[in-house]
Amino acid sequence: MTNHDEASAVRPLTLAWASRHLEVGERIVRTDALHGGITAEMRRLTIGTRDGGTRALVLRTFVDPFHVERAEDSLNRETGALTQLAGTDVPAPGLVAVDPTAAHCEYPSLLMTHLAGRSVLNDEGLETRIHLLARQLVAIHALRPAKRPREYETLTTADTVVTPKGADAAAWAAAVDVIRKPAPPYEGRFLHRDFQPGNVLFDMPPPRPAGARITGVVDWAAASWGPADLDVAHCSTNLALLHGPAWGLRFSEAYEEAGGVLAAAASERLYWGVRDGLACSEEVQQVAQPWREAGRAELTTRVVEERLDAYVTALMDTLG
Template sequence: MNDIHEQELPERVRAWAVRAVDPRARVLSAERLQGGTSSIVHQISVGIGKEVKSFVLRQFHKKDWLEQEPDLARHEAEALGQAARAGVPTPEIIAYDETGLHCGLPTVLMTKLEGNVVLNPRDMKPWISGLAEALVRIHAVEADDFPWAYFTYQNLEGLEIPEWSDKKDQWKMAVDLVRGPRPEVRPCFIHRDYHPANVLWHGSTVSGVVDWVNACRGPAGIDIGHCRVNLAQLYGVAAADAFLSAYLVHAGASFCYDPYWDLLSLMDILFGPPEVFPGYIALGMTGLTDRLMMERLDEYMVSLLERFDL
């Protein structure tokens, strides 16, 4: 059997995919996709007679993640079903192997969306507006009956002031704020990992949103905050602020902004000194350094504190 980490998919996985798509099908090619770091993702081209279709096969291989969330494959499968209600193109679930009984690892097979990740747009303003509008559409989906609920990745009581920053007084204020009472919000359907590398484009139009394994019922502000902290690291505070402004325009009266969720989203990514996300490098984003990430996170944190009535 081939090693699952190699480009070639094991025969048992190919056979499972074929059975799920069409017993008459045959796998023409399987290409490892770049950019993802939390799972192994392949694009599979399948021939059915004279027709060729493309699918995405995702396998969850990180033991620590599976120990915490053993239902990852089922979670993504059901999230894709929920996401289909949004007015944004999303992958269609074909099949999933929740325990890895058939594929060796928990696996999800889904349709492949057209489009590409764009990290260096020619014009930032419409690009940011498109990111924001797609997220507003996602948040319009009701999620009262969706079984997965939002939780923070951090133990807030155990948060420490970042050693890498020289703005320790401001970070202390930020930590104290996130430990305080949370604003009351009505939960909606959230992506939970919404950032530019999970949004596909065709020309100047969003052609799809991918990577739904973390989707849950929770506060819209968490999605906005997660995207903003990613934008702040990629381009600076101005881009993060432009995204918030665009979201507020598209959402209108349906959303009430509170900087608490931005601050909580920032804290949720602080696991050691900031580092450049490998996925951004794999997707062609150059010029980023760990030092730049630190500087931009400091600047972003200070900008958030200025939004509070202290």
């Protein structure tokens, strides 16, 4: 077996565990680190098949102490989501094996099938991708699983919001006041809960961005039951930080154009939109780093903070 680099090496117990879940006559011939993950290490495992060919699997491993403590819940959620998604039209990975308590591996781990495609974070062809993202999210929200996932969680409170340096203080104070109120009533939907460009894979045939298509939706560790507005708000925030505030506002329009239904009242839409934007204020640095590693070097923490400020202010001006 060969490794692409030092970071791609799989720990011995985990390697043995993964090997036990291969088909007869198969073996792991190569491991490669996948970049972009925030909460877990991601690796692509190249499997040598009996007929001399290869196939690929993906290994997710939680190693950071903070996330290891929460890994059992995250992996059980993802296992449930992938099981529910099997056989649907949503292009999600197939579950191969899971060790949520590290009973067999050095750390909690999940093994799943590898999906073709790649995440696309640049500006070129964005208008086309916005519509594809919207249609895909509408399809996710249309699912009616036999067993509902647990209710959504929001951890950000008015006291944990981090107002960016130089931000519009009045707009942020008003936004914080919005989330002091109880959550609006909503009709529940199956949520991805981290639906954003980094978790969507595209086939991008050159040289025509207009020919793009979605090949996969990954990272279902936070799958939940809750308001469609919350998933839309999360994707909108990410688009605003990646491409500019106007694109965040554009996504909710595209979602409705694709047949999605959002809260009828502007005040309710504002609540969910602001809640997600303010939640991002607590982790701007963690969000920006994988984007830079993926080639968006201009997205420094300061640039992302400025875009977040502009986006929260735009939400307050548009819906407030």
